[in-house]
Amino acid sequence: MELSKGANAPVPSSEVRVTVAADTGADLAALLLTAAGKVRSDSDFVFYNQPVGPGVEVVSEEAVRVSFGAVPAEIDRIVFTASLDGTGPADWGRAGPPRITVADHSSGAVFAAFTPTGLGPETALIACELYRRGDGWKVRAVGQGYAQGLAGIATDFGITVDDEPTPPAALRSQPAPPVPVRSAPPAEVQPQPPQFGRPTVDLSKGHVSLRKSETVSLTKPGAPALTRVRMGLGWDPATRGSQVDLDASVIAYDDRAKKLTNVWFLRREAFDGAIRHSGDNLTGHGDGDDEVITVDLTALPPQVYALVFTVNSFAGHKFDQVGRAHCRLLDDHTGAELVRFELSRGEPTTGVFLAMLTRAANAWNMTALGEYAKGATVRKMVDPGKRFVTTSRPSAG
Template identity: 55%
Template sequence: MTTVLTQGGNAPLASARVTVEVTAPKALDVSGLLLTEAGKVRSDADFVFFNAPNGPGVTHRPAAGGAPDAITVDTGALPAGIEKVVVTASLDDAGATFAGTEPTATIRNADTGEVLVTFTPPRLTRETALVVVEVYRRGGAWKVRAVGQGYADGLAGIATDFGVTVDDSPAPPPAPPQSAPTQAAPTKAPPKPVTPPAVPASLTKVTLDKGRVSLTKGGSVSLEKNGKPFLAAVRMGLGWEPAGRGRNIDLDASCIAFDAQRNKVETAWFMKLSVFNGAIAHSGDNLTGEGAGDDEAITVHLDGLPAEVCGLVFVVNSFSGQKFTDVKNAYCRLLDAGSGQELVRFDLTTSEPSTGVVMCKLVRQYSGEWVMTAIGEYVNAKTARAMVKPAGAML
């Protein structure tokens, strides 16, 4: 039975894993913040949003295939000391307000999709961002509270309020060089090492406007330039170096297509090089990793994909059974399929003793744009078939 909350109301959560979807007549960006008992984040890593979609026990799901932006909270995976996760919504259009377009939060069982709770805040006016609901711990149990608190200074105002360092301003110019002193300064003890501060969270979406993008694990980039889709066909190149001591490693790159419910639609891999009438085409099997450049490539004609396809997950498996700790310099990169220009690159800097890795994903947004996110998560799977379930869980 669905519980309908009014502002300030609360309800127990019947599931340990819940997905909070937020919808409105206007495009939204939904975020989650992990808070301690003091009501603040521990660090900027506790801010989960479009540029940093994975946090401890909390993940961001971009809008795709009719499904809205959402935050999934796994209460059993939240770190000790986290007492609350607040879910926020901000308007994608910087000049718009929530006046007359109050968003609705739908809290679902993340495993079954069952609707548990809904909440629509009372009429809003000049607010541009909103704390919609909070998932909080009380007496050892987890509950959800309808908040509906508005902010007039956008997502940056919310993030700053909860202790996130936000930097959307350009970096200051470097200081001019200092002239040499006329006398030698007295010798001093070396200063104690200082832990560098966390990189401030950037609330500006990463696009291709400034050219090639290098991603780190969890980073995302929109395949847009100047506010428009940049290209209709991309090539995902995957590469690695063979192991030493004369051992060959047979890695296989694959692309798994999913629908909005995270069900597999098709897989392009060495056993099936072309799917969707050639909309996804695999270059063929490389048995050793020998040779310069990409070892295997998968070309995707985005405009040719069926409407039901909302997500593509690119995976690599060790068919020969060796662990990724035996593999050097594994990477994936996204190229313009027409010109060959490299657009995005993600280098795996660390390896784990597993036989499969989910490299990255491409997700179609509700607006139609595609966003690439670097994943770099290892699993024990030697074939693409065994990667379907873990890959779908990472969409």
């Protein structure tokens, strides 16, 4: 049965498969909701890195299986989300509408199909939902888009996606076996000297290669100040074992070291696009930089004093286990590499602070950090990163 938006149909099967098909890479996930419309805990968010929930299992990036007999009685409905994986167009308007089907898991017979229309800047959408009716289940076509991406949907249903004490698992793919969802330990790094973050070299002689903890003023006599930077993160796919999944992120702070926002794969832009994330790369496939963050320094609001760039290994691979990985900071206009840090065979931790930009009187300063930390997500880097900001302020020391 072909459904229009808002229409419903009975589901005459005890086990179904919900599938999304699109012209670009898309991920399907499921949220198990009570009658209050919220998840009971983060474990009710079922996606490829947390692929098994009560009665629900992710069988591929595009398909989820539901066994109704195993769904807990307090679960009133199951909402299915379709989100772009960052490898193609930036939103559903440019990607073209996905097609959602609900079929018998064993025979493949399709009970309902739905193609959402009218999508534009949205990067994720609620595709459909399965809900209880009497002793059975029905499917409803939804097609509600979210410009805030999967993070916006998750927040609406009770998943915390920002700096809470126990963050949910990241919303991305990771091969089986299932990885337990648990918080990484707080980041631990060694203190820096009081004068940390003050310019120690300049660009008067052209390109410089910064060493750890060195700072350069991003101005050159007689030349315009640097206005756009680009952070690039690259690594090679794993040849055996589970896939390595690294994440590029940036934290914005004010001059009191208060976090203003994070930009990462869950929140892919900030300050009206002044900071943009290219999207989540899950495996390292592809040449060059696998994840990129661009920053228009001239468009940042005045309260942004510092930007701290980080790399994290969500799947838990420590950097001493990662081969052929790098992160770097470049002039986005010229492509000139400003800072490069080799992550391969690094320290046995899951996080690293790459570099920091701080606002000066008429331009910006850049510090090469190169500090490893214990933190599988950027949220674990926020508090430890404050010390870089604090010790860079003119009043510090």
